[in-house]
Amino acid sequence: MSKKFYITTPIYYVNDKPHIGHAYTTIAADVLARYYRQKNYRVYFVTGTDEHGAKVAQSANAAGMEPKAFCDQNSALFKETFKALNISNDYFIRTTDERHRVGVVKFLSKLHSNGDIYEGTYEGLYCVGCERFIKEKELVDGLCPDHKKAPEKVSERNYFFKLSKYLPAVRKLIEDGTIKILPHGREKEVLGLFKQDLEDFSVSRENVQWGIPLPFDEKQKTYVWVDALLNYITAIGYGDNDAFFEAWWPADVHVMARDILKFHCVYWPALLLAAGLPVPKVVYLHGFFTLDGKKMSKTLGNVIDPNDLVKKFGIDATRYLLLTQFPFGQDGDIKESLFAEKYNADLANNLGNLVSRVLNMIEKYCGGTVPKDVVSPIPLAHVGDYIELLQFDRALKELWEAVMKANQIIDEAEPWKLAKDPGKREQLETVLSQLAALLLEFAAAIEPFMPETADIIIGSLNEARITKGDPLFKRV
């Protein structure tokens, strides 16, 4: 039996349309999923949408829709976008799914009966303008800095999770590497959190309507973050399919952006321990990016819709362009204006043109068949290792070095001259066969990143009669 690999993205909040941040995370996870499938792992790849909470209810109201209808509409947008990006998820979970509700109820009931959930009162300062609780130290002269208004003192009856009881255990699991937090710098950040103010947190909301009712107090709704985290287990059958759940849990890797580190590296393991479940093996926090040096935001109007990129550059190019902006795991800046430049240079000129030259010469000089069975002259030794470490930029760099080297080989060998000299037939056939082998090896290695491109290259070279065909990437 081959090894299993369960990989997740965060579930995305349906309050917003999909943007390139969502695309970035999901493409990265997709690369891993495809890579491990290629290695014959049994892979289960889950993404989905997070649909509860006051904010969604408000947005639905503003749109004149019922919350569920609003969620149906926006969740569908994510599904469509991921399809447009050729994301190979095995399952798409929605927190409004009935099976998710069943799992959440089971989970919370368990914690409640274990005594890890207790009733308390949350007291805080609430700013109506911000529509949130703010901390005393955030206030300027006793007023909300954004709205210049005094916050109201509000107390709310809530149920709390005994986080404090599990903190030492979670910390130990991180320190001894049972839960790997990557890249390495992030582990330090998480361990730093344990020295700060980690308190028991509320798992319910009294005045939120749009949510999953608590099994032990139907008037209260499940706090949306708890609801959301549980997707990782309900998606694989916690609550309605024990065998399936046992087969896949724990997650081999949770991929996400670094802003939700605390929820995934502290709260989530603690909740799992309380329920007597294994903890995830790896949590990978990738970097944040800015757009043209500015934070991505709706008010600045610099949000990029991944569907627009796909329309302009195609699916594989969009995947490539997003992952090659900066090292995965670090922060970086994305300049949309550079996409076209990089597309032309890397994809149209280097790779696309290489494929054209090789296919054309095989068609012209060798009658459309690869004459010899030889090995590629350029090894791709580390691509797999880099992918396993989520160093996508390095993997792609090694692949592109091979492409550039291939172009050099052609210029040095000058097959067009060899073709004119019958005495050099042997050399001609060898070099073209080597190039064909190189392209096949390249295609296999690029498949996790650019599945369609890989198929086209492999398909072209497997034709009974190879022809030049259409350009892989037209210049823009």
Added chain:
RNA sequence: CGCCGGGUAGAGCAGUGGCAGCUCGCGGGGCUCAUAAUCCCGAGGUCGGGGGUUCGAAUCCCCCCCCGGCAACCA
């Protein structure tokens, strides 16, 4: 206030103690199989500023400046 990250050629980024690298762009040359593509050569950097450690620092330590993020249900 706190916490995290960044400031390296015109642009985008690697490099974390030992002669400063890659890609794009730019200038010159070559080739003609190819998507005005490709190949070769070249110009271009006080590695944010200052101080220190060291035989030696972009790389380690201290101070400062600038940019971004988290803390706020936008990956």
